[in-house]
Structures are given as structure tokens and as C-alpha cells.
Amino acid sequence: MLAELLQFLVSGLTVGAVYALVALGFTLIYNASDVVNFAQGEFVMLGGMVTVFAFAAGVPLPLAAALAIAVAVIVGLLLHRLAIEPARGASAVTLIIITIGASIFLRGIAQIVFDKRFHQLPAFSGADPILVAGAAILPQSFWVLGGALIVFAGLFLFLERTLLGKAVLATAANRLAARLVGVDTSFVLALSFGLSAAIGAFAGILITPITLTSFDVGTLLALKGFAAAMLGGMGSPLGAVIGGLLLGLLESFAAGTLSSAYKDAVAFIVILGVLFVMPQGLFGRRSVERV
């Protein structure tokens, strides 16, 4: 029984860490621009796919991973420069549809450049499960959890301890006021797209040895990441992390104890329940409508 619970816990946290990384990407871009970027999942796809193909071409794994992150960052910056920037001032829904268009576009390009098959990466440090108190844990899970932890910590230090990070926070709090005190908000915006692309790609690289990847993995991940961000409270990085981990745990325990077909349903019912009690998510700011 204990072994089973531990098993669910670890697999839930592993998947949850990926959701959390995607949700963090959502949050960064949302805070800088009010855009809910539904192309966020495509960064994860790019991370996995570019690494797979570079690795297959003989590039060493760390280099292939770095290349994948670089590609994702370039795509993220181009997305901002070519699609979001020209539509500045458009309504929130219009911007969302643009990112949906971008996500269809990227998926379409990916299926041409790569292919439509599933691909796997070798686990970074062996595929033999480690037995911990009766639960079999994949070594790759530790890579995912460790990698996510480094991103969380790094992002926290960046936001709280550096001047640039404070500029990002200031932009999130109030764009006009940030500009008035000399923050280059358009640079912050570009930075947010680049950063969240890098985080997404990183998540894609870490999870590919466990879940495989293909050109269309992005849709579902974007959806889950969005749900996780909303569960935590849109705009709160801490909320994104906790929302992601919670979502992963919910799915894992629902799949293990209730029904694997309805694991997503259980997760969404809990999210609905939370939102009914706390309409701003767990850590979201209460907004007051001014007239």
C-alpha cells in the first residue's frame, strides 16, 4: 500500500513538474503582456523533437539539448516579433486566436521538417528503475524533478535578486508605471517570450525519455499547463508551480485509484471545485472591477 502511494506520488510529481514548467511559461508571458499564449505547448514539442533529431544525427546529447533550447528561444522571439508585436493593442481574444494560429502553424511546420511518428530519447542515466521502499522509480524522474527544481529556484532568484528580474515584476504589476520609472517594457516582453520558450523546451527535453514525443504533443500540454496556471491563479509564478504539481498528483492518484480513462475528468472536476470556492485560483490576486 505504501509502495503504491509512493509510486503514484513520484509519477504524479514527475508529470506535475512538466505541467508546472508549462504553466510557468504561461505566467511569464501573461504577466508581461496579458497574452495567454496557447503556442506554449509547441515550445515543449520543439524541445523534444529538435533534441531527438539532433541526437539521431550524431550530436552529443547535451549539445543537442542546448541546440533545441536555442531553436525554441529563436521561435519564441520570432513569435513575439512577427505575430504579437504587430497586433499590439488588439483585444485579448484576438491575441489568443493569434497564438492558436501560431500553434497550428508551428505544428504544421514540425510535421514537415520532422515527421509524424513518435520518437524517444534514451534516458539520461540508465532506464533501470530504482527500487525505493517497494516503489519502482525511473532515474529519469529524478532528472525531471531536479531539472524543474533548478528552473524554479533559478527563476525565483532571477525575479527577486536581480535588477532585470525586478523590472519583469514591475512590468507585471503595472506596465505604465514600470515604463514611467524607466523600465524598457518592450525588452521585458521579448525577454519573457524567450525565457518561457526556453523553459518549455527544457521541459520537453526532460520528459521525452519517459513519455515519447511527436509533432502534436503540444496541444494537450498547453491545455494542461493552462489549467494548472488557472488552478494556481493566473499571474502568480508560485501558483503556477503549485497548480502544476497538484494537477499532476491529481491525475496520477485518480488514474491509480479510480479510473485511468477518467483521470483528466477527475483533475478538471477538482479544478472546477476550487474555482467555485476561490474564483481567482489558489494564489491569484483578487481583482475588483472599477466603473
Place this chain on the structure above:
Amino acid sequence: MDAKAEPLPVAAAPPRFRLNARWTTLLVLAAVIATIPWFFPSGFYFRVAALVWVTALAAVGLQILMGQAGQVSLGHAGFVGIGAYATALGPRYLGLDVLLCLPLGAAVAAAVAFLVGRPILRLKGHYLAVATLGFGMLVAMVLGNEVWLTGGPDGINVQRPEILGWRIRGGETWYWITGAILLVGVWIALNLQDSPSGRALAALHDSEVAARTVGIDVARHKLRAFVISAVYAAVAGGLLALLNGRASPDFAGFLASVEYVTMVVIGGLASVPGAVAGAALLVLLPQVLTVFHDYEHAVLGLLIMLFMIFLRAGIVPGLAALLRRRS
């Protein structure tokens, strides 16, 4: 900038031309439906056009919710699925005539929307989006997983409908039936926009607090718009199932929901004919883009981005503004 989700643009037409604009829209639509068959090179086109009318019906319903009431739904395909499966399951388990299942599906969808809408519509902006998203996924999941009832992920066959022994079949027949139903749907939507209820929706779209202070029952009006749009979706879903001869869980999937939202926004959020234009665009584009073979999706995504960047108010309002500037 306290409320992060900006209000959607309000549906507003210059009041002087209001009556004119409504009948012009209906006349233009009727003329289009009546004349384009002349240009069809083959019977196949009737089927595609019928698909456009049915999809447009769902989009017009969603326009009432999104464009008029300003409430986002990322789960609207869930209601399409309910309507579609009503036509599949009604004759099988209840012994009903398949045509009777259209109103049955609409009634079920209305009841579900009424029950779900109360709590969900208290949420705002992106939180509402994620809640409706969850609802749509739940419907799609039940349809895909309850194999004993729904036939599972492969879908289920739907009977061919009959009226007094006459079988409704063939693209051309469906073309006229769905065209007529769309016309009625657009007429109702336009009337709603101009009714006191529509004004109330426009007011709460602008500001719920302000609407409440002038005595509008915000919750009730939002719920009504939600139920009406669910009925549109269910009727469209039922017709879609009859047209295809089958229903499948894809009808209710997340991608379908996103497509409906895209249709409404790309056509022009504030515009009822815009929803029809958006539906036509998104149904026809994939048919046309098959000439690009592998590049189909890339081109589709690119076009959606370009339309939204250059006609950010949507196709119909955007083109109308261009024409006005010309003259």
C-alpha cells in the same frame, strides 16, 4: 489595470441604420444561399456548403454568448456533442423518430447549460475559459469512454431521417434544409441583439457592475445567453450527425471548441454575419488547402495569424470599415 481580462468589444451598430442593417443582413444571406448552387460544378459542393451552414449555426450561437454577452466558452463543442448523440441514441434507446431527437437534443443541452451555467458563469475571463474547457472535455470523455452507450471513440451510426415515408437524403436536400435553418438562426440572433435582452447583454458586456446598478439581473441574463447558445450548438450538432450519418466524440473535442471560438473571433466578435463568415472560412479553407498537401496546417495557421493581425476586429467589421473609408 486591475481586471486582467479585457472586456471583449461590444456589439454595436449605428442606431439609425439598425432596422435596415438587420434586414439587409438577412436578405444578403438568403440571396447567397439561393444563388450559389448555380456555381456548383458538382453535387459534392452541396454537401460542403451544407456543412458550412450547420457549422455557421453553432458559430452564430456562440457569437451570442461571446460577442453579445462577452463570456468566453472553450467548451462549446460539448453542446454540439450532446445534440449529435441525441440523434444517435434517441432512436436506439427511446424508440424516438430521429427528427424528434433534434428538439430533444436541444432540450437536453438547454437543461445541462442551465445546471452548469449557474456556477460556471460566476467566473470571469480566463477562469471562465478554463471552467468551460473542463466541461467540454468531460462531455468528450464520457462520449469516448462509455463504449456500452455511445460506441466509444469510433463513433456511432445515425439513422437516415424520414418524413411521411420520404427519406431525406442527398447533398442538395440537406443544403436547402440547413440553409433555411441557418437563416432562421441568424434572424433570431439579430432580433435578440436588438431586443431589451440584447441591450442588457451589451451593457453587462461593457461593465457588470454598471449594468447591475441600472437594475439588470446580470446572472440571469448571462445564464440565458449561455442556454440559448447551447441550444444553437445542440441543433447544429444534431444536424451535423444527420448530415454525416454518424456522430463521434471528436464533435465535442477541445479542438472543435477552439475552432468555433476561432470562427467567431476571425469573422468579427461583434457581428452575427461575422460568425457565418468565420465558419465559412474555417470549413472551406481546409478543403481548399488540401492542394498544399503536407503544408496544409502550416498555411492554415499562417492565414489565421495574418487575418487576426491585419483585420483585428474580424473579417466582417474589418471589411466594412475598409469600405466605409473608401467611400
